[in-house]
Amino acid sequence: MKAHYHATSRQTVQVYALDHVSVEALRPLVILCLDELGTSNDPRAWNLLAIAAQNVRQLDLWEESSVFLSPSAGDMPRTGSLKRLASRPPDSWIEDEGRRRLCWMVYLLDRYATISTTASDFLLDDTKMKRCLPCSYDLFSRNVPVETRSWSWSEELGAATYELDHPANLGSFSYHCEILRIVSRVHMFLKDPVDLTSSAEMNRWRNTYRNLDRALDAWLQSLPSEYSKISALCHSDPASRVANWFILHSAFVTAVIRLHSTAAYPTVRSNIFVPSHYAMQRCLSAVKSLGDIAQDVLDANAIDLLGPPFAFSLWVAARLLLVHAATIECPVDPRINFFVATLQHVGRYWEVAHNYANILARVVLRGRQGDMTFTAMRKSAHDLVTLTASTRNSGAEPTSTQPTSLSELDALDVFEFFNYPKVAEPASVASQTYIGIGREPACDATSGLPDAESDWLGHNLQRT
Numbered sequence: 001m002k003a004h005y006h007a008t009s010r011q012t013v014q015v016y017a018l019d020h021v022s023v024e025a026l027r028p029l030v031i032l033c034l035d036e037l038g039t040s041n042d043p044r045a046w047n048l049l050a051i052a053a054q055n056v057r058q059l060d061l062w063e064e065s066s067v068f069l070s071p072s073a074g075d076m077p078r079t080g081s082l083k084r085l086a087s088r089p090p091d092s093w094i095e096d097e098g099r100r101r102l103c104w105m106v107y108l109l110d111r112y113a114t115i116s117t118t119a120s121d122f123l124l125d126d127t128k129m130k131r132c133l134p135c136s137y138d139l140f141s142r143n144v145p146v147e148t149r150s151w152s153w154s155e156e157l158g159a160a161t162y163e164l165d166h167p168a169n170l171g172s173f174s175y176h177c178e179i180l181r182i183v184s185r186v187h188m189f190l191k192d193p194v195d196l197t198s199s200a201e202m203n204r205w206r207n208t209y210r211n212l213d214r215a216l217d218a219w220l221q222s223l224p225s226e227y228s229k230i231s232a233l234c235h236s237d238p239a240s241r242v243a244n245w246f247i248l249h250s251a252f253v254t255a256v257i258r259l260h261s262t263a264a265y266p267t268v269r270s271n272i273f274v275p276s277h278y279a280m281q282r283c284l285s286a287v288k289s290l291g292d293i294a295q296d297v298l299d300a301n302a303i304d305l306l307g308p309p310f311a312f313s314l315w316v317a318a319r320l321l322l323v324h325a326a327t328i329e330c331p332v333d334p335r336i337n338f339f340v341a342t343l344q345h346v347g348r349y350w351e352v353a354h355n356y357a358n359i360l361a362r363v364v365l366r367g368r369q370g371d372m373t374f375t376a377m378r379k380s381a382h383d384l385v386t387l388t389a390s391t392r393n394s395g396a397e398p399t400s401t402q403p404t405s406l407s408e409l410d411a412l413d414v415f416e417f418f419n420y421p422k423v424a425e426p427a428s429v430a431s432q433t434y435i436g437i438g439r440e441p442a443c444d445a446t447s448g449l450p451d452a453e454s455d456w457l458g459h460n461l462q463r464t
Contacts, residue, residue, distance in 0.1 A: 010035075017051055023087060023099060026055045030102065033109050038308040038350040041116055049113055052106050053123035059087045061103040063130040093145040101134045104177050111180040112309055115187050115258065118385075118416055126184050133164075133178070136171030148174065164222055172244035175223060179251045182215050186259045193424035196270035205421075206457060212259055220252060243305035246297055249289075250313035256286040257320050262420040263457060265327045267382050273421070275327065277452040284324070287317045291335055294342050303345055311346045311353035314339050316417070318360050323418045325367070326374035328449065336364060363410050372407070380408055381415035 010032060017029040029052050036045035056062055068089040090096035107124050114120045133148045134140070149165040164170065164178070189208055195201045263279035290313060297303050318339035325332040340360050347354025367374050387402060 014048070017055070021055055021058050023059060023061075023102065026052060026059070026061075026102060026106075029055070030105055030109070033106075034308070037109060037113060038311075038352055040352055040355065041113060041312075046113055046120070049106075049109055050123055053110055056103055056106050056124065061087075061099055061106075061131070062124065062128060064132060092143075094140070094143045097135060097140055100131055101140070101173065103131050104134055104173065108176060108180055108309075111184060112312060115183055115254075116312060116417070118419055122184060122187075126181060129181075133170060133174040135169045135174070137173065138171070139169060167222070167224070172248050175219075176244070176248050176251060179219055179248070179255055182212070182219060183251075183255045183258060185215070186212055186255065190258075190262055190420050191422060193422045195424045196268065196273040196421065199272060202272050202456075209259070209263065209457070216252070216255055216259065243302060246293060246302070247306055247310050247313075249293055250310050253286045253290040253293075254313045254316050257283050257316050260286075261320060261323065261418050265323045265418055266421055267378070267419050268421065268423050272456065274456060275450045276457045277450040277455045278457050280324070280450060283320055287320050287335070290314065290317045291338060294338070298342065298345070303342075304349055306346065308350050308352055311343060311350055311356060314343050314346070314353070315356040315360075318343070318356075319414050319417060322360075322363060322367075322374055322414055323378065326378040326415070329373070329375050332364060332367060332374065336360065340364070359410050359413050362407075363414050366407060366410075377407075377411040378415045378418075381411040382419060384408060384412055385416055385419055 013028045013032050017025045029048065033045065033048045033052055036048055039045075065087075068087065070088075090099060107129065110123045114122050135146050135148055139146050146169040147166055148169050164174075189212060194205050260276075260279040260282040263276040264283050265275060265280070266273060269275070294314065297306065318336050321333045321336045321339075340357050343353045343357035343360070347357055363374075363377065366372055367377070372380075384402075384404070392399070
């Protein structure tokens with residue numbers, strides 16, 4: 001009966017959302033999007049999210065509108081001007097703030113769904129998000145009107161600035177929006193093809209990389225002092241009020257791994273672009289941090305308070321350990337067992353976490369049994385991505401089907417997220433001096449890790 005009621009309600013919400021463009025229709029649609037993304041991050045969830053994002057645009061929820069049109073009774077047009085009549089002015093501050101939170105929630109879901117893939121584009125454009133950040137939930141629930149504004153960032157990323165107005169009015173939701181805005185920049189930066197053999201191109205890439213790294217650090221330093229140490233917070237107050245802060249710190253881990261894994265574990269390399277010791281340490285430190293957070297949450301019996309974003313962060317961190325093993329050609333870190341077990345625990349509440357755990361368990365088992373090395377698995381995934389990226393020059397050219405086993409699909413799920421950097425002009429790859437996956441240049445012979453002294457990123461490796 002529960003399954004029947006869920007399916008019927010889901011269908012009702014979908015049909016209503018298609019027939020009605022309104023704030024009232026968007027609210028249940030957003031809940032449905034979260035439910036779908038927590039079940040399986042597949043095209044069905046993306047389709048629902050596309051409708052939600054389009055409604056945000058149609059209702060102008062991504063702007064702080066000041067003037068609304070009000071037609072005479074019975075004069076509603078059936079033309080393009082209907083867009084300007086779709087929403088009415090908010091009748092109170094709490095209604096206005098509710099719309100603000102609704103808009104940013106669609107933004108968060110869009111970011112999580114998109115960064116989980118390597119080919120998708122964001123549905124909501126960062127440059128057009130003109131909404132103020134939502135206030136803290138304590139102020140919202142008490143209907144206390146306050147002011148918030150967002151931060152600014154230059155388009156060139158050469159002078160990234162991070163400044164929050166009225167920080168005392170902001171809560172975990174606002175900081176969550178901000179960290180995902182940085183992730184958006186990281187995602188777009190990594191999708192930009194780069195010439196790995198050009199010194200000038202590599203200098204440009206390195207400068208942008210450093211600016212993004214500094215932006216992440218600035219965001220972390222901007223957190224309220226009482227929420228900067230998540231372990232102490234967990235033990236002092238493991239109630240639902242702070243559950244969002246757990247998810248917030250896990251989002252930071254995702255952002256760190258998303259940025260630094262490209263420099264730490266590149267799938268394609270040149271004599272200039274090689275694995276970075278600094279980036280690798282940042283990734284491994286982020287994984288350890290998330291493991292500590294997850295352990296604290298488990299100890300506090302608060303795992304049921306966390307949703308799909310936390311499961312996604314666990315999924316990213318666990319895959320990073322497999323990528324590390326594939327790059328260094330060593331056994332996978334035993335900590336991966338903890339991440340798999342934690343995902344299985346989260347999977348009791350969100351099916352997508354259960355799916356993540358099963359994929360990881362199969363891949364780890366194959367590697368430990370010697371069926372295929374992690375290096376070979378990553379190369380297999382890279383080859384599949386390259387193969388499916390090929391296109392026809394005309395409709396007259398034939399198509400083909402590539403038989404694909406479950407083990408190949410598992411490898412694709414695990415390693416495609418780390419299939420970076422994107423190479424400019426793929427046709428010329430054969431003529432350039434690239435080093436293949438699994439071969440590690442400039443390594444410390446005693447540890448198998450890249451040499452810190454010759455790190456091409458040139459960072460101060462003593463920083464924390």
